[in-house]
Amino acid sequence: IFVSGISASFILLVLSLVLETQALTPTHHLTTTDVARLQALLSQPFTDLKSAYYSVVGLSKLGISVADAATCRFIKSNLDPSSVESLFFAAEASQALPGCEIPVSNDTRDLLLATVSEDSTASQIHQSVSALSSLGLPLASQEVVSALKARISKEDNVLTIILALQTASRLSQQAELGEILEEIEDLAARLDDLGGVYLQFEEGLEATALFVSAAYALSDHVDMEPPIDQVIQLVNSIFSKKSWDSLSEAFSVASAAESLSSNRFHVPIIVSAQGPAAISHSQPFLRLQVTNVLCKPLSSASVLVESATATSSKSAILSQAPFTLREYVGVFELNFMASQPASGYYQFSVAIAGDSRFVANHVELKVKVSTRVSINNMDLSVVDKDQSIGPKTTRVEYPAKAKASFMADSHQIFAMTFQLVDETTGVELTPHQTFVRLHNQKTGQEVVFVAEPDSKNLYKFELDTTERKTEFDSISGTYALYLMVGDATLENPILWNVADVVLKFLDEEAPSTIQAKTLYTPKPEIQHLFILPEKKPPTVVSNEFTALVLSPFLLLLILWFKLGANISNFTLSPSTVLFHIGHAAMLGLMYVYWTHLNMFQTLKYLAIIGSFTFLAGNRMLAQKAVKRYSNCFIFFFLVCKKTLFFFPKNSVYWPISIRFDTSAVFFFFNQCRIFILLCVDLIVTLLCAKHNLLNIDNFIFMKNNKWETYNNL
Amino acid sequence: MSNSVISVISRFLEEYASSTPNKLKVIDAYLLYIMMTGALQFLYCLLVGTFPFNSFLSGFISCVGSFILAVCLRIQINPQNKGEFLSISPERAFADFLFAHTVLHLVVINFIG
Numbered sequence: 001i002f003v004s005g006i007s008a009s010f011i012l013l014v015l016s017l018v019l020e021t022q023a024l025t026p027t028h029h030l031t032t033t034d035v036a037r038l039q040a041l042l043s044q045p046f047t048d049l050k051s052a053y054y055s056v057v058g059l060s061k062l063g064i065s066v067a068d069a070a071t072c073r074f075i076k077s078n079l080d081p082s083s084v085e086s087l088f089f090a091a092e093a094s095q096a097l098p099g100c101e102i103p104v105s106n107d108t109r110d111l112l113l114a115t116v117s118e119d120s121t122a123s124q125i126h127q128s129v130s131a132l133s134s135l136g137l138p139l140a141s142q143e144v145v146s147a148l149k150a151r152i153s154k155e156d157n158v159l160t161i162i163l164a165l166q167t168a169s170r171l172s173q174q175a176e177l178g179e180i181l182e183e184i185e186d187l188a189a190r191l192d193d194l195g196g197v198y199l200q201f202e203e204g205l206e207a208t209a210l211f212v213s214a215a216y217a218l219s220d221h222v223d224m225e226p227p228i229d230q231v232i233q234l235v236n237s238i239f240s241k242k243s244w245d246s247l248s249e250a251f252s253v254a255s256a257a258e259s260l261s262s263n264r265f266h267v268p269i270i271v272s273a274q275g276p277a278a279i280s281h282s283q284p285f286l287r288l289q290v291t292n293v294l295c296k297p298l299s300s301a302s303v304l305v306e307s308a309t310a311t312s313s314k315s316a317i318l319s320q321a322p323f324t325l326r327e328y329v330g331v332f333e334l335n336f337m338a339s340q341p342a343s344g345y346y347q348f349s350v351a352i353a354g355d356s357r358f359v360a361n362h363v364e365l366k367v368k369v370s371t372r373v374s375i376n377n378m379d380l381s382v383v384d385k386d387q388s389i390g391p392k393t394t395r396v397e398y399p400a401k402a403k404a405s406f407m408a409d410s411h412q413i414f415a416m417t418f419q420l421v422d423e424t425t426g427v428e429l430t431p432h433q434t435f436v437r438l439h440n441q442k443t444g445q446e447v448v449f450v451a452e453p454d455s456k457n458l459y460k461f462e463l464d465t466t467e468r469k470t471e472f473d474s475i476s477g478t479y480a481l482y483l484m485v486g487d488a489t490l491e492n493p494i495l496w497n498v499a500d501v502v503l504k505f506l507d508e509e510a511p512s513t514i515q516a517k518t519l520y521t522p523k524p525e526i527q528h529l530f531i532l533p534e535k536k537p538p539t540v541v542s543n544e545f546t547a548l549v550l551s552p553f554l555l556l557l558i559l560w561f562k563l564g565a566n567i568s569n570f571t572l573s574p575s576t577v578l579f580h581i582g583h584a585a586m587l588g589l590m591y592v593y594w595t596h597l598n599m600f601q602t603l604k605y606l607a608i609i610g611s612f613t614f615l616a617g618n619r620m621l622a623q624k625a626v627k628r629y630s631n632c633f634i635f636f637f638l639v640c641k642k643t644l645f646f647f648p649k650n651s652v653y654w655p656i657s658i659r660f661d662t663s664a665v666f667f668f669f670n671q672c673r674i675f676i677l678l679c680v681d682l683i684v685t686l687l688c689a690k691h692n693l694l695n696i697d698n699f700i701f702m703k704n705n706k707w708e709t710y711n712n713l
Numbered sequence: 714m715s716n717s718v719i720s721v722i723s724r725f726l727e728e729y730a731s732s733t734p735n736k737l738k739v740i741d742a743y744l745l746y747i748m749m750t751g752a753l754q755f756l757y758c759l760l761v762g763t764f765p766f767n768s769f770l771s772g773f774i775s776c777v778g779s780f781i782l783a784v785c786l787r788i789q790i791n792p793q794n795k796g797e798f799l800s801i802s803p804e805r806a807f808a809d810f811l812f813a814h815t816v817l818h819l820v821v822i823n824f825i826g
Binding site: 534535536537541542545548549551552553555556559560563564565583586587590591593594599602603606610614617618621622624625670675678 | 738757761762764805807808811816819825
């Protein structure tokens with residue numbers, strides 16, 4: 001365990017180092033449509049003061065000002081001067097609206113000042129301080145700081161500390177905000193890292209976004225860099241959700257976006273290619289959009305290609321080449337085709353400089369350079385197998401088709417050679433797909449072969465009719481020959497009907513019509529075969545054997561009669577009679593068990609009848625024994641000695657009625673012992689069975705008076 | 714050779730008839746009956762097949778078990794063996810015989826299906 005733990009931690013350490021050395025870029029960011037959606041959500045008509053606050057202040061954070069007199073009237077009319085929360089919403093919203101003033105009375109001011117104390121909740125303190133600051137009223141910063149500190153020490157949860165940070169950013173800069181500033185670091189440590197990509201609070205998106213806006217607001221206020229080094233992971237978490245459930249969530253995302261785009265320390269940048277990152281002769285410019293998280297272009301940035309290497313050959317094409325900015329569009333572009341790259345994929349390493357605040361300003365991009373292909377020197381020929389007649393080659397130019405059709409039978413080979421070159425540079429290309437397709441127009445058959453290039457990049461295709469007859473199903477006829485050329489880096493994939501080829505196969509054993517492969521027809525139905533009952537012997541045989549098996553009983557009776565066995569000694573004492581009745585009852589119970597009962601019921605009845613029979617039988621046998629040994633003094637003496645040894649006279653083991661039947665008593669005690677042990681054993685077995693610790697199915701064979709084949713056992 | 718076998722057998726039968734007490738002969742007749750019943754069951758199984766195999770097994774084991782218990786009873790009752798069974802009186806032997814048979818029949822009826 002320890003070794004695996006150590007090796008796991010070592011691997012994790014190595015991995016983390018590797019991950020840190022790679023520059024992390026945001027995987028999730030808001031696009032312009034997302035920003036528009038956020039704006040639309042915040043622009044919804046508001047129903048109360050709270051939603052008005054979220055809308056107005058949220059839109060102002062997105063840079064959109066709502067200059068609407070109706071909004072100002074709405075705020076003023078819905079204001080409740082006796083509630084701190086209402087004052088907070090109204091004050092903040094009115095500050096975002098130009099020319100909207102909230103009338104303040106002395107009572108309002110006193111109410112707000114009174115709320116600043118240790119007994120109010122953090123949100124109340126935040127709301128009153130913000131309202132005081134927005135309304136331009138004086139406040140005692142030191143009091144606020146001490147109230148906040150007391151609050152944080154009482155309630156240590158994330159939202160309290162975030163509100164404290166927000167509040168502290170509204171206080172004067174002379175106040176002692178050092179301790180509250182330290183809370184940023186502690187709170188940042190509480191963020192959960194998800195796979196190194198996301199960093200968020202377990203309380204959710206809103207808490208994370210509010211933390212970001214609060215931390216940067218306070219850091220800007222005191223002009224100290226916040227100790228947040230995983231800004232990109234925060235960006236991923238906050239901007240991964242593209243549709244928001246509530247106004248408060250949208251508001252928190254908008255304020256986080258605003259603080260991340262305009263704070264003094266960390267500005268994450270988003271670099272994305274405009275359209276697909278593909279370059280060709282018709283489209284020689286690589287265009288990049290460089291924006292902040294709110295999708296606003298960054299004017300002060302300068303974009304530079306640090307290196308561009310081909311992925312296949314790893315040779316560097318460009319180094320330290322700058323992008324130029326197209327002013328009106330806000331897009332950076334680079335004419336990559338000017339460096340005349342060969343077609344293929346290139347790995348670009350782009351650096352964005354211009355502001356020391358930029359975070360994630362090294363981006364890796366994969367750029368595709370595509371080209372047009374042209375086919376040169378397409379030569380078709382029919383070669384004799386024994387090489388006796390020289391080949392006749394026909395040259396075909398793309399996109400024309402060969403005028404004459406070519407004939408090939410079993411003695412000949414049809415051959416095709418061609419070259420694929422780049423249209424502009426003339427460099428030989430080897431695209432991924434070079435197929436030769438033969439299509440029989442009459443039957444609809446098509447066979448596809450691959451044309452392979454040789455060492456000099458010359459493509460060759462040979463068709464030997466005898467070798468390939470299985471693919472064609474030996475069907476002779478006219479086949480249209482197509483050449484298909486395709487690749488991801490080709491702009492003009494080619495499907496060219498080059499010629500018609502008449503193929504003659506020797507043995508025409510194929511069927512005249514070809515049936516399409518019936519893959520999806522219904523299969524024959526499977527008829528379920530129920531288990532046939534086992535073959536039983538005829539009833540006559542069974543009956544005969546039953547009689548045969550019962551016949552030895554007659555033999556027994558005859559033998560006993562001959563031996564003179566009799567029941568003359570049968571005493572009619574009650575115990576004897578009862579014993580025989582009990583014994584008969586037990587045998588009857590066996591029969592009833594066979595026909596009706598299960599093991600548990602049988603044992604229940606058996607216990608009752610059995611104990612009764614046992615007592616009666618014990619009595620009876622004891623009497624018999626006494627009768628037998630009543631004349632034997634020595635035995636009596638011996639038995640007395642034994643019983644005296646084991647059973648003292650005044651012990652409980654001496655039942656009064658058979659006090660003199662000493663041997664019987666001894667016998668009784670032993671019998672009891674054995675019987676009790678056996679009973680205990682049986683009871684334990686059955687309890688186990690009842691509680692499914694044993695397989696009770698083995699006890700039950702006849703269910704519903706039907707045979708269960710013993711195969712189920 | 715065969716002569717001596719026949720003479721041994723006849724002598725054995727004579728001794729048996731004369732010296733064994735009646736009680737033991739009764740038990741011996743019972744043993745013979747049990748054995749024949751078991752043998753006939755086995756014959757049926759050989760000839761006709763083992764279709765309800767559990768029934769066959771239960772019947773056969775019933776015969777075998779009864780035979781064994783009867784043999785035990787015979788041994789314990791035999792007055793010539795009294796020295797080895799001092800603590801077990803014939804009545805006790807018979808009571809054990811009955812009790813063991815109860816258990817055997819319980820199992821047999823359970824298994825017969």
